[in-house]
Amino acid sequence: xxxILPILAVIITFALTSALVLMVGASPLEAYYHFLVEPLSSRxxxxxxxxxxxxLLLTGAAVAVAFSGGFWNIGAExxxxxxxxxxxxxxxxMHSLPPAVAVPLTxxxxxxxGMAWVATPALMKTRLGIDEVVxxxxxxxxxxxAVSALLNGPWRDPISQWPQSPDIAAAAILPxxxxxxxxxxxxxxxxxxxxxxxxxxxxxxxxxxxxxxGMEPDAARFAGIQVGRVMLTTALLSGGIAGLAxxxxxxxxxxxxxxxISGGHGYTGIVIATLSxxxxxxxxxxxxxIGLIDTGSQTVSRALGVPVYLGEVIQATLLLVTxxxxxxxxxxxxxxxxxx
Amino acid sequence: xxxxxxxxxxxxxxxxxxxxxxxxxxxxxxxxPGEIHALLGENGAGKSTLMRILYGLYRADAGTIAxxxxxxxxxxxxxxxxxxxxxxxxxxxxxxxxTVTENVILGCDQRIRLxxxxxxxxxxxxxxxVGLSIDPRALVKDLSVGQRQRVEILKALYRxxxxxxxxxxxxxxxxxxxxxxxxxxxxxxxEGVSVVFISHKLHEVMQITDRVTVxxxxxxxxxxxxxxxxxxxxxxxMVGRPTIGVIKPRTISAAQPQAALQLEGVSARNNKGLPALxxxxxxxxxxxxxxxxxxxxNGQTELAQxxxxxxxxxxxxxxxxxxxxxxxxxxxxxxxxxxxIPEDRHESVVGAMSVAYNMALEHLDEFTRSGLIDRRRLxxxxxxxxxxxxxxxxxxxxxxxxxxGNMQKVILARVLDRNPxxxxxxxxxxxxxxxxxxxxxxxxxxxRQKGAAILLISEDLDEILELSDRIAVIYEGxxxxxxxxxxxxxxxxxxxxxxxxx
Ligand SMILES: Nc1ncnc2c1ncn2[C@@H]1O[C@H](COP(=O)(O)OP(=O)(O)OP(=O)(O)O)[C@@H](O)[C@H]1O
Ligand SMILES: [Mg+2]
Numbered sequence: 001x002x003x004i005l006p007i008l009a010v011i012i013t014f015a016l017t018s019a020l021v022l023m024v025g026a027s028p029l030e031a032y033y034h035f036l037v038e039p040l041s042s043r044x045x046x047x048x049x050x051x052x053x054x055x056l057l058l059t060g061a062a063v064a065v066a067f068s069g070g071f072w073n074i075g076a077e078x079x080x081x082x083x084x085x086x087x088x089x090x091x092x093x094m095h096s097l098p099p100a101v102a103v104p105l106t107x108x109x110x111x112x113x114g115m116a117w118v119a120t121p122a123l124m125k126t127r128l129g130i131d132e133v134v135x136x137x138x139x140x141x142x143x144x145x146a147v148s149a150l151l152n153g154p155w156r157d158p159i160s161q162w163p164q165s166p167d168i169a170a171a172a173i174l175p176x177x178x179x180x181x182x183x184x185x186x187x188x189x190x191x192x193x194x195x196x197x198x199x200x201x202x203x204x205x206x207x208x209x210x211x212x213x214g215m216e217p218d219a220a221r222f223a224g225i226q227v228g229r230v231m232l233t234t235a236l237l238s239g240g241i242a243g244l245a246x247x248x249x250x251x252x253x254x255x256x257x258x259x260x261i262s263g264g265h266g267y268t269g270i271v272i273a274t275l276s277x278x279x280x281x282x283x284x285x286x287x288x289x290i291g292l293i294d295t296g297s298q299t300v301s302r303a304l305g306v307p308v309y310l311g312e313v314i315q316a317t318l319l320l321v322t323x324x325x326x327x328x329x330x331x332x333x334x335x336x337x338x339x340x
Numbered sequence: 341x342x343x344x345x346x347x348x349x350x351x352x353x354x355x356x357x358x359x360x361x362x363x364x365x366x367x368x369x370x371x372x373p374g375e376i377h378a379l380l381g382e383n384g385a386g387k388s389t390l391m392r393i394l395y396g397l398y399r400a401d402a403g404t405i406a407x408x409x410x411x412x413x414x415x416x417x418x419x420x421x422x423x424x425x426x427x428x429x430x431x432x433x434x435x436x437x438x439t440v441t442e443n444v445i446l447g448c449d450q451r452i453r454l455x456x457x458x459x460x461x462x463x464x465x466x467x468x469x470v471g472l473s474i475d476p477r478a479l480v481k482d483l484s485v486g487q488r489q490r491v492e493i494l495k496a497l498y499r500x501x502x503x504x505x506x507x508x509x510x511x512x513x514x515x516x517x518x519x520x521x522x523x524x525x526x527x528x529x530x531e532g533v534s535v536v537f538i539s540h541k542l543h544e545v546m547q548i549t550d551r552v553t554v555x556x557x558x559x560x561x562x563x564x565x566x567x568x569x570x571x572x573x574x575x576x577x578m579v580g581r582p583t584i585g586v587i588k589p590r591t592i593s594a595a596q597p598q599a600a601l602q603l604e605g606v607s608a609r610n611n612k613g614l615p616a617l618x619x620x621x622x623x624x625x626x627x628x629x630x631x632x633x634x635x636x637x638n639g640q641t642e643l644a645q646x647x648x649x650x651x652x653x654x655x656x657x658x659x660x661x662x663x664x665x666x667x668x669x670x671x672x673x674x675x676x677x678x679x680x681i682p683e684d685r686h687e688s689v690v691g692a693m694s695v696a697y698n699m700a701l702e703h704l705d706e707f708t709r710s711g712l713i714d715r716r717r718l719x720x721x722x723x724x725x726x727x728x729x730x731x732x733x734x735x736x737x738x739x740x741x742x743x744x745g746n747m748q749k750v751i752l753a754r755v756l757d758r759n760p761x762x763x764x765x766x767x768x769x770x771x772x773x774x775x776x777x778x779x780x781x782x783x784x785x786x787x788r789q790k791g792a793a794i795l796l797i798s799e800d801l802d803e804i805l806e807l808s809d810r811i812a813v814i815y816e817g818x819x820x821x822x823x824x825x826x827x828x829x830x831x832x833x834x835x836x837x838x839x840x841x842x
Contacts, residue, residue: 203712203713204708204711204712204713205704205705205707205708205711205712205713206711208693208697208701208704208713209704211690211693212690212693212697212701215690215691215692215693216689216690216691218687219686219687219688219689219690219701220690220701221650221670222648222650222670222680222682222687222688223670223688223701223702224649224669224670224671224674224702225701226671
């Protein structure tokens, strides 16, 4: 059942978007081939799917754990950016250190920054009862503006004058998993984090408390669980993971900070968490799936010469349909005639 | 039954499975026009399931429904309402910041512009007609449970219900409210409305209903005119064997001299911030049951919550075996030896989690090995309690799928199994069938014999009189008087509960 759902979603999307593809003069079948199959047919582009999935695994996990614990963190985007900024700041100053020290320091800096970024809304929530949806969301814009200020101020590239930071020290750069590809150690780390999270949530007392507090705070409180503290821990865990994603994106892919460093990975994390039903294990296929259609939308426009936005429209449709199909699986659909 | 009479509702061969559990197996059910019809059965017999199918909340796997002789397809409550069927479930579906009128007309007024004045008049006219006294302008959040139930009934009647299903309506009512409800039901019967009345209280069934259908393990085992059967017959039909006449030995007092639970001048506020407990003092000795009697809303809920550790006190002290746990929170209360069985069972379980987890939730640390959940222990613990307390459930079932009575048993089991030194228990047998009620009362007495100090809060005066060694009457947040069980009579308690001093 679980396996046929994505296939069903693809078929429905195909039906919905064929007209659009025909309108721009391409064959729908061909478009779909490039969209979903082509990326997996060559090693290079298959690896690229994994590269694309790396930050999404982490932001997806960050949001999933927050939502399980009843902390509605809409701010993974901001925490991602905070992590990226911290990693850049640390990475720029690692010239005299060996990689074995520089890499962990850079990543830990990202985690800490993500936690710090979520700490304010988390405390406002647990101490004052201020709705975290609003505060975490607002802090996303603040983070983006801060990045922009840094890139147009102290970190502006002295040579090109582009709003982009200088490159971080080579020692702080994540080693490659496959030589001459973009796949780096961060992918492995992301998988490890997701697995650890899945284990913690399902097998530890902390995980049970976290889920109980998330699902039914009153009952959890009655059972002696300190709901405020659990929620604070949940928020920090979530922010830390999102911050790690930002650090990994800097130290693994770009090596410097740019404004578009995230480009919405934090928000996509919400989609992935929803697709996964807040189950960390299911974050893996969900992130890979989004990584695939991300890669696919580029392949389509390149191969068929259709506008890039067509790929994006198909991608968005596919996402919506997948969500709808996942929700509808809880219903049994039956056909029957109304009694006369 | 006169064969030419067309039943208001006829259900035939209803089957309903939940996974491996068969909740209804080929149930036939007839409801005549203008009758009050009792649906009886032990916890988990399938009563709620059958009625939820009739109201469109569940779909039957097989079977047919006819309303007034015509086949009916009921796929949702919307369809049920269209067929003139209304239901009041135990969990009310009201919008609490809205007024009574708004709640009643919500969703059935199709016009764009609302004439609230006219609606208010209609609602209050409908209320008067059936003797439901209620202020149409009151906000639902300010109403008591009994008043909310009236709003639910009004809602059904406003939608022209000719069939009214009430799932354990009296479980949440105080005796006076029960009388009022019965008066309303009699008026409805005169108007030709048919009522399905689910209750575990046989005396209510004998008093108000015309016919009765008994279910056991998902099947109907009999239907009869109420006047032709005795409570003993009904009890026998429910359990499938003659019930042993439960003669409760009046156990000798086990009370020891020292107080296990002490409240000294405790004051606390209710949810609206108003004083609910006023300088209340109280002692429960090890080995005794102290019953708390009172009209609902006189501070019982807050008293329980203060001891449970979930409501702060504004002044006074709370001691358990000499240890001060004033405002120390639920964790410390439990560690000091307080076992807690709250009034609202939904308040103390996590619905989506399994029975096994819910049984361990209060003491998770005892089910872990170096931070990891010991699943085998968790499971064995659950299996043992399920067996011991005869709970109809499996360890892995999400607890929200349990029938009301079985959920209550889970909560009782997880507390009593630990032999706590102090037990604070509210409405322990609410929603339990006859056998389970006896069983639970027996368990409480057993705990008392083992030396537990038990504070028993109940709206069921018979329960208080049957179990207590001493009875405290609470009125407006104060203990008015404490009587020895021997000197307490229903009349004396009634006067004190009404605020009159002797
Ligand atoms: N949604 C559900 N999912 C799974 N099992 C269910 C569900 N609803 C009911 N059941 C099971 O069906 C059986 C019958 O339950 P039902 O609620 O109809 O009993 P009941 O007669 O109303 O009992 P009670 O007197 O305790 O309320 C029980 O074993 C219960 O666990
Ligand atoms: Mg029931």
